[in-house]
Amino acid sequence: MKRACAVVLALGLVLPTAGVALADSPSPDALPGVTQQRRDSGGKPAGCLPPSTRSTALTPWPQTFLRPERAWPLSRGEGVTVAVVGSGVTDGAGLLAGRLDHAPRLQGAGDPAQDCVGHGTFLAGLIAADHRDGTGFAGLAPRARILAVSVTDEGGGSSPDLLARGITAAADAGARVIAVGVALPSGNDALAASVRSARAKGALVVAPAGPDATAGNGKLPPAYPAAYPEVLSVRDLTPGGTLPEGTLSGRVDLTAPGDAVMGPGPAAGGYYTGAGPSFATAFVAATAALTLGYHPTLTPDQLTRRLEATAYRTGDPAYGYGTVDPVAAVTRLTAPDPTPPPPST
Template sequence: MRPTARVRAAAGMLAAGTLASGLLLPAGTAAADTPDALPGVSQQRRDASGRPAGCLAPSTKGTQLTPWPQTFLRPDRVWPLSRGEGVTVAVLGSGVKDGSGLLAGRLDLAPLPGGPDPAQDCVGHGTFLAGLIAADQRDGAGFAGLAPRARILAVSVTNEAGTASADLLAQGITTAAERGARVIAVGVALPNGTDALAAAVRAARGKGALIVAPAAPDTTQSDTSGTAKPGPAYPAAYPEVLAVRDLAPGGALPDGASAVLVGGRIDLAAPGDAVTGPG
C-alpha cells in the first residue's frame, strides 16, 4: 500500500460513483493500491534503454480497513435507497480487467475502431478507477465502490503505456454516449483540447450524459519566464463537463495543492489523495 499516493482522477471517479448512486457530494479483499503516476503518464515497466518491458503485475496487497473516502462520504447512508442499479457509468481510461471479480456480471466493453482492447489494462489505472465507482461489497472487506450495483462500460482511450490523445478521447466519449452511458467518467486529463473533443463533449451532453473529469492537468505548462504552472485540463475545461478537484483525508487540500486551480474551474471536490481501490 502506498498511502501517500495521489491520483487526481480518483476524485472524479468517486464523484461519478456518488452521482450514480444518487449521493450529493460536499463543495476476496479489495487490493489496496494507488498507481504511482498520474493518469496519462506512463506507468509501464521499462528496461534500461527506456523501451517497454511488459505490463505491471497485479497488486497482491490487501486490507480489511474501510478507506477514508467511504467514512468521509458515507455511501452506506444512501445504499438503502439506491446502489446504482440501472445506471451505466462509462470509465474512459486504460481499460478494465476485473481479475478480482468485483464487477462480475456488471462489466461491459466498448472497443473503439482500431483502438486498444478495453478488456486489457496494462497500467492498472482504469481497473482501479472502475472499482472506486462500482466494486461489489465483500464480506470481511471494508472497501466497496460508491455505487456497487451500477454497470461499468469500459472504454480504453490510452495506449499500453497509459498515454491518451484528444482524438481517441473524443471517440471514447462519443461511443460511451451512443452506448447509453448516463455518466461518463473520464480518467485522463489533457493539457490541450481539440475541436473534435469539444464537439464530442457537446454531443454527449445533448444525449443526456453527464461527463465528469479531473479539474487539474497531469502535467504542468511553463510560462515565458520558464516557471512551471498549472494550466487548464481537458475535457474538464469545457463548460459542459463537471470539473472535480481532489481532497486529502479529512477533507483538506492535499499537501502543496493550491486552493485555486490556475486556468481552470472547480465544480466539485471529492477524495483524491491516499485513495484505496482494486489493484
C-alpha cells in the same frame, strides 16, 4: 500522444478519515503511475502492472468520509451505466461480475478489456466494485453497470481526437454518466463537439480538473475536457479535507477524496493506493450514479445542479461549489439551483 500522470503505491496501511491520528506503519512500496506503462531503466516497456499482495480489512478513508452506505437503502446505482473512459478495465478480481461491458476497440487505442496500466480498473472499482468479506472496500455505487472505453495506448498515452471518439462511443452506448480518467493539456474542435453531443444525448461528463501529479508543480494550465463548460470539473482532497499542493488554473466545480485512495488492480489479489483528481472524479461519477438510481428522470442539467446544490460548501473558491455529498444528493427531495461559488481571486 500526451500522457496523464498519476501516482500509485502498493497498499500498506489505509489512512483513516480526517481527525483520526495515523498509526505508525512502514511506507508502502512505490509503483509507477497508473496511467503509465511500467518501464525499465532504459525506458523500454517492462510489462503490465503486477498483482498486489497487500490488503486490509479497514474501511478506506474516502468511504468513511463520504458515507455512501447511508444512501444505499435508497440507491446503489441500479439501472445506471457509468462509462469509464481511460485505459480499459480488466476485472481480474471479479468485483464487477455481471456488470461490466466493453466498448468496441477504437483505432489507436488499446483493448478495453486488457488494462495493462491499471488506471481504468482502479477507477471502475471506486465507482462500482462489490464488497467482499475480509475487506472494508466497496465502490460507492456497487450495483451500477460499468462500460469500459479505452482511449489510451498500452503505455497510457492519449490525444484529443482519441478521447473525443471515446466520449462519443460512451454516449452512443447509452451511458448516463461518463467518467473521464485522463486530463489532457489541450483540446480541439472534435473533443469539444463530443462533449456537447454527449450532454445532448443525456450523459453527464465528469473529468479531472488537472493531471494527477500536481504537487510541487506550481500553477498548472486548464485540463481538457474539464475546461469545457459542459463538463463537471473535479478537484481532489487529502485525508484532512484540504487541497493538495499545486494550483490548478482551470475551473473547479466540485471536490472529492483523491489522496491515499484505495482501489483494485486488474489482477486478482490485493489493492493499491493512488492520488490525484482522476480518483476524485470517480467518486463524483459514482455519486451521480447513486443519484440517478433514485432519481432516474433527471436530465444532465438537473443532475449537475443537484450535485452542486447538495455539496458541502467551504466558502473557498478553490473548492468550487464544495465537496460532493452522496447522501444529500440522493435524499434531498428537491434541490434548488446552487448558489454560485465565490469568485476566484
